Amino acid sequence: MNRFTGRVAIVTGAAGGIGLAACERFASEGATVVAVDLATTDLGAAVAAAESAGGTALAVGADVTKSDEVAGYVQAAMDNFGRVDVLFNNAGIEGTYYPMVDYPEADFDRVIAVNVRGVWLGIKYAVPAMIAGGGGAIVNTASVAGLFGSRGISPYSASKHAVAGLTKSAALELATSGVRVNAVCPAPIETRMMRSLETFIGGENADDIRKTLAERLPAQRYGEPHEVAALAAFLASDEASYITGSLYPIDGGYSAGR
Ligand SMILES: NC(=O)c1ccc[n+]([C@@H]2O[C@H](COP(=O)([O-])OP(=O)(O)OC[C@H]3O[C@@H](n4cnc5c(N)ncnc54)[C@H](O)[C@@H]3O)[C@@H](O)[C@H]2O)c1
Secondary structure, eight states: OOTTTTOEEEEESTTSHHHHHHHHHHHHTTOEEEEEEOTTSOOHHHHHHHHHTTOEEEEEEOOTTOHHHHHHHHHHHHHHHSOOOEEEEOOOOOOOOOOGGGOOHHHHHHHHIIIIIHHHHHHHHHHHHHHHTTOEEEEEEOOGGGTSOOTTOHHHHHHHHHHHHHHHHHHHHHTTTTEEEEEEEEOSBSSHHHHHHHHHHHGGGHHHHHHHHHHHSTTSSOBOHHHHHHHHHHHHSGGGTTOOSOEEEESTTGGGOO
């Protein structure tokens, strides 16, 4: 498939598990990729993955919570490639793991800043560039924690419910503009984020936590980053031309019932 030939796709959180897989996927389908992550993060692997998939990629360091840096990554796409067709608004953090009454304020604020403000700023600055180029598609990374409550990670769950709200509201506002906005809602995926949560919850018994969490999923396994990237690529492509404002679980059956 070459659904993104001649198109420019921005991927935030590109140094992480899902972001890296998305860089590879978009590049493999012809996109020029703008790989965004914290300035302090090495984006070399994301660029290498895009290039070995046959594409071109530009690494841009940015903190998605800072409006000048978000404006900067959109400007970098415009300056280097002249257009923005896709934004995979994917950067996110898990925060820490405590009951709500014990949750540290600073951790709460950081989770909301990255996961909510960062997604909102991405939409805010990418949409005018997309409209200038005739339209585009935004895919936000929410979570199954944005569809259901989650013990121990209440700010994360709240932030992902907010991503759902931003997704639906943006889709309504942009429905006739040529810009579609959807979200993916993954269950546990094999990335650093789950390793961090497993360790937070289980300490030395992190492997047991991992086993328990996997067994809760109907599919009896975590998802793989490339599986999320495939859904994001579909939603960002013209094949999804009548889909906007929708939230897509990708969860091995988790949201189908208990
Ligand atoms: N892994 C899972 O189980 C899972 C499940 C559901 C949703 N998600 C979501 O998927 C997205 C990607 O997560 P992942 O699993 O690849 O985790 P990850 O930790 O591997 O990747 C997240 C990336 O976001 C980057 N990032 C964090 N704060 C940033 C900031 N302020 N500015 C720019 N970049 C920043 C990190 O540096 C990291 O590279 C996140 O939004 C996460 O909440 C993950």
